[in-house]
Amino acid sequence: MKPFIVVAAILRMGILIEREFTALAREHGLRPGDLRVLLALRRSGPRQALSPVHLFRTLMITSGAVSKQVDSLEKNGLVTRIADPENLRGLLVRLEPEGAAIASATMERICSDFCGMQDLTGDRLATTLDVLADLLTRVEDMSGADDRSRWRELA
Known part of the structure; x- marks a missing residue:
């Protein structure tokens, strides 16, 4: 019975955290998936750029979902698609300054007062x-x- 309680608690936490994350995304006029893309790019290192394949594998979503999210983020000036210098036919999705600002503000919020985790x-x-x-x-x-x-x- 106790392993079930562990699983139930994890699922309940996931639902509640997702609700808070969705509200946080909406504060920036974004959907949760869009914000996840910005956060993945932010933590990707100094270039703040990843291939679409890396994004969909990291975020565990379909390539179509990544494409739709990147289209939306690019339209809003938060990311751009650039040529991959290491792959002649490849593209990278790069975080733009406004997208980086949103990702940084989100991380600051998550690390300070998100879901009581600061305690x-x-x-x-x-x-x-x-x-x-x-x-x-x-x-x-x-x-x-x-x-x-x-x-x-x-x-």
């Missing part, structure tokens, strides 16, 4: 991250996931 500090935060890493590894192993999550690298 997780020190040993409690470390323990929480360890437990989440263990649970995620178990679920990925069980599901045969070949695209392991990279979130542990950010912790």
Whole structure:
């Protein structure tokens, strides 16, 4: 019974966090998926650019969904498509200054007062991250996931 309670609690947290994330996206006039693209580009390194393939694999969505989101973000001047210097036929999606500002403001908000997570500090935060890493590894192993999550690298 207790493993079910763990799963139910995780699902409930996911629903509540998604609700808050959606409200945060709307504050910037965006849909949640659009904001996820901006955040993925922000954490991609100094170039703040990724290929569409990398985006859809990272965000675990379809290539069509990434294309639609990038179209919308590009139309609003938050990203641009540029030639990939390492692949003659490839394109990269690059974060533009206004998109970077939105992504930075969002991260600042998430790291300060998002869903009460700011109260997780020190040993409690470390323990929480360890437990989440263990649970995620178990679920990925069980599901045969070949695209392991990279979130542990950010912790």
